[in-house]
Amino acid sequence: MSHIEELIQRAQSGDKAASEQLVVENAGLIWSIAKRFLGRGTEAEDLYQLGCLGFLKAVEGFDLQFGTQFSTYAVPKIAGEIRRFLRDDGAIKVSRSVKERAAAIRLMRARLSSALGREPSLKEISENTGLTPEEIAAAETATREVESIHRESGEEGFTLESILSDTESEDRMLEKFALRQAIAELPDREKQVISLRYYHGLTQDRTAKVLGVSQVQISRIEKKAIGILREKIM
Numbered sequence: 001m002s003h004i005e006e007l008i009q010r011a012q013s014g015d016k017a018a019s020e021q022l023v024v025e026n027a028g029l030i031w032s033i034a035k036r037f038l039g040r041g042t043e044a045e046d047l048y049q050l051g052c053l054g055f056l057k058a059v060e061g062f063d064l065q066f067g068t069q070f071s072t073y074a075v076p077k078i079a080g081e082i083r084r085f086l087r088d089d090g091a092i093k094v095s096r097s098v099k100e101r102a103a104a105i106r107l108m109r110a111r112l113s114s115a116l117g118r119e120p121s122l123k124e125i126s127e128n129t130g131l132t133p134e135e136i137a138a139a140e141t142a143t144r145e146v147e148s149i150h151r152e153s154g155e156e157g158f159t160l161e162s163i164l165s166d167t168e169s170e171d172r173m174l175e176k177f178a179l180r181q182a183i184a185e186l187p188d189r190e191k192q193v194i195s196l197r198y199y200h201g202l203t204q205d206r207t208a209k210v211l212g213v214s215q216v217q218i219s220r221i222e223k224k225a226i227g228i229l230r231e232k233i234m
Contacts (some may be wrong), residue, residue: 004070011059022059023052029071030055033078040086047082100192102139104129119202121212137192182229189223193218 004025010018023030034047042050057079062070108129112120122133128134183194196207197218204222208215 008059008062008070009064012062019056019059023055026055026071026074030073030078033075034082036079037082037086042086050082050085053076054078057081066219070177098139101131105131105136105139119206121210137195154182160174186225186228190221190228193221194225194229197222 003119004022007018007025011022030051031048035044037047038044048136054077055074056191058074061077062073066073092180106127108125109120112124112128116124122136125131125136126133129138156208183191192211193207196202196210197204202210202213204218211218
């Protein structure tokens with residue numbers, strides 16, 4: 001039995017000292033996950049404490065006979081505890097004014113689509129709502145559903161998840177956090193294309209019409225963006 005397995009066994013038997021020692025020895029892992037949630041309205045120390053709670057739940061529920069590394073089991077538990085708090089306690093909130101703006105944008109997009117017989121461009125929506133393209137993008141981003149990196153897009157069924165390497169579950173969890181961060185750091189045009197293609201599920205042709213450029217340009221921008229993402233997380 002390894003050192004960590006011995007501590008887990010003791011902790012599961014009610015040894016508080018063993019539980020505390022496990023937290024101390026795994027503080028780096030807990031922090032590495034907690035820091036991915038910075039900037040969402042919760043202090044770093046609070047995120048760490050939530051991570052510790054998730055970690056201790058992992059200690060309690062880990063099956064020593066399962067044959068899996070404890071860290072692989074613990075990572076999703078830590079992240080899940082933090083995400084649950086942010087969701088249930090409303091740390092991530094969208095103001096009423098932003099929701100109303102997003103609703104007005106959706107209505108105008110639908111009206112223009114009907115009148116034009118195609119997806120309107122950002123410029124057309126901007127002209128008809130009096131909002132800047134940046135304000136439109138911000139409102140839609142703030143109110144859209146949580147994106148799925150599993151969603152297929154493109155003619156070859158590419159998914160953002162396919163960027164990730166086939167590694168252990170712990171590594172994949174951390175890579176997914178890294179992918180979200182890498183997308184946030186993309187240049188504005190590349191970020192727009194990735195958003196429309198993979199978050200909103202538009203084809204390259206529809207994306208081109210929304211942004212007012214050619215399909216060939218969208219293809220080039222998309223390939224460039226994917227190349228940047230690969231370099232950042234691989």
